[in-house]
């Protein structure tokens with residue numbers, strides 16, 4: 268039975284209710300409902316349309332960011348260390364969640380990033396087990412490129428670590444731009460090798476990424492089209508859309524723990540509830556809204572809840588804390604006008620041509636414009652000496668950050684995390700910065716591409732920020748946006764590493780062979796950089812970063828899977844502490860940011876949760 272009415276939904280007795288039909292949520296729903304005896308209900312706040320040209324067509328990627336039908340369009344709170352800017356925090360809304368609006372890169376983290384999950388107390392969470400989950404979620408389509416072309420674009424050729432039977436189809440781009448191979452060659456010239464092992468947990472270097480695109484149709488694979496749509500006729504999988512969950516209904520057990528018996532939701536302002544859940548209530552509302560629902564249900568820091576008139580049910584100070592995200596900065600450059608970047612579509616004739624070509628899976632619309640990915644370790648960004656200098660400085664600021672935390676459990680958890688981050692900092696296998704090549708000028712309200720000119724955008728991203736932010740309710744009104752504070756550069760050491768990472772990006776433009784096609788910077792403005800001393804340039808770039816930085820949309824950490832005495836919110840079976848059957852299954856459980864794009868991991872978390880749930884009695 269596919270999408271149902273509220274009346275049908277309420278009258279059903281569910282084994283599982285999943286809040287949020289996004290990436291991990293639909294993965295879990297599809298796996299649990301494989302057993303026809305199990306009734307699964309999904310409650311999604313957004314709508315049920317998951318095929319539109321803007322979603323399906325890879326070349327239109329990015330066009331739904333800030334569209335309120337598909338994006339929650341959350342603002343951050345003003346960022347104290349970033350010129351008090353309010354920064355947009357996009358999150359997908361609707362069946363499919365963030366996979367409706369994401370940029371479709373399918374990448375994996377480093378092996379150690381999954382292995383530390385077990386090291387910090389989560390038995391069974393390690394590279395080996397999560398590799399199996401990633402493989403289960405995907406079908407990798409080998410590229411049909413010759414060995415020479417694969418080498419040119421650093422396209423991995425080892426398919427052993429990839430899945431062959433899973434719902435998400437991942438493939439390589441249909442079209443390859445010369446700009447991309449120029450970036451690969453330039454990165455190599457700068458000491459960043461081509462890497463072909465990214466699927467095996469080793470990512471440092473430059474490579475091409477899979478995309479969640481079905482090459483037969485040249486369309487996006489989202490969690491909705493891949494995990495839900497093929498299973499929509501299952502009578503035991505019921506989906507309620509346009510229903511905003513406002514809280515979990517909890518009942519006290521004799522031993523003092525809380526049992527989740529259902530959820531309350533609002534449809535267009537009318538409140539209803541579904542109760543009588545036999546097994547588990549699962550929050551899969553994402554890193555910003557899962558902690559919001561927990562707090563609205565009385566689970567969190569009691570002082571914070573009291574400020575909003577919410578009675579404390581479970582004292583869990585980690586809820587909404589430990590927020591980490593990849594902060595990024597754009598640089599845009601003009602390149603030789605012979606390149607076919609997305610700017611060609613400004614010409615009506617070319618637009619018509621590429622629209623026609625797409626009908627036979629050809630042309631610019633078949634491929635997303637973000638193609639090349641470069642991952643650099645601290646030593647590749649700076650030098651051995653610089654790394655020691657940064658580390659010494661990071662130690663000082665980390666001590667300050669910990670001293671500012673009053674809750675001993677949160678302090679203990681952060682100390683553990685900083686110890687791991689310190690280890691990664693000097694690890695040449697662990698990337699600290701990423702550079703993404705997009706063959707177009709990324710839309711910016713204050714920049715208008717000059718007709719006839721061609722551009723590239725390079726996003727530079729900080730992968731393991733030391734800054735920690737938070738997400739908390741801003742009001743007891745469940746429909747109000749949560750207060751999202753990523754706290755960019757709250758830890759001063761982040762800015763130092765970030766500015767050096769931006770310098771590495773700027774060096775790419777000016778280093779051969781890329782230099783041969785480079786026609787000058789658009790941003791940062793070249794005239795502002797002219798004649799500056801080294802120190803002045805550094806200060807200017809720091810200010811530029813604070814003026815323009817934005818996330819690349821990978822928030823984690825706000826319902827961390829950590830021991831309770833280290834500020835954890837869920838245990839290794841994803842159960843919220845103090846409850847018998849309330850679980851979290853989304854990326855909020857990751858206690859430490861990964862050095863990769865996160866959809867692959869979100870699917871793996873859904874698959875892993877399904878395995879765990881099937882073992883519960």
Ligand SMILES: Cc1cc2nc3c(=O)[nH]c(=O)nc-3n(C[C@H](O)[C@H](O)[C@H](O)COP(=O)(O)OP(=O)(O)OC[C@H]3O[C@@H](n4cnc5c(N)ncnc54)[C@H](O)[C@@H]3O)c2cc1C
Nearest residue numbers: 287289290291312364365369370371372512854864865866
């Ligand atoms: C613009 C953008 C670009 C990205 N690009 C990439 C990329 O190229 N590659 C990559 O790997 N990753 C990318 N990501 C990240 C990746 O897509 C996400 O990290 C991942 O999909 C998150 O999965 P999730 O299950 O945690 O949450 P989501 O998929 O966001 O799901 C949460 C769901 O819960 C619903 N929900 C929230 N609150 C409620 C409520 N109160 N009641 C009911 N339902 C609710 C939401 O509407 C949503 O459907 C991108 C993300 C964004 C936003």
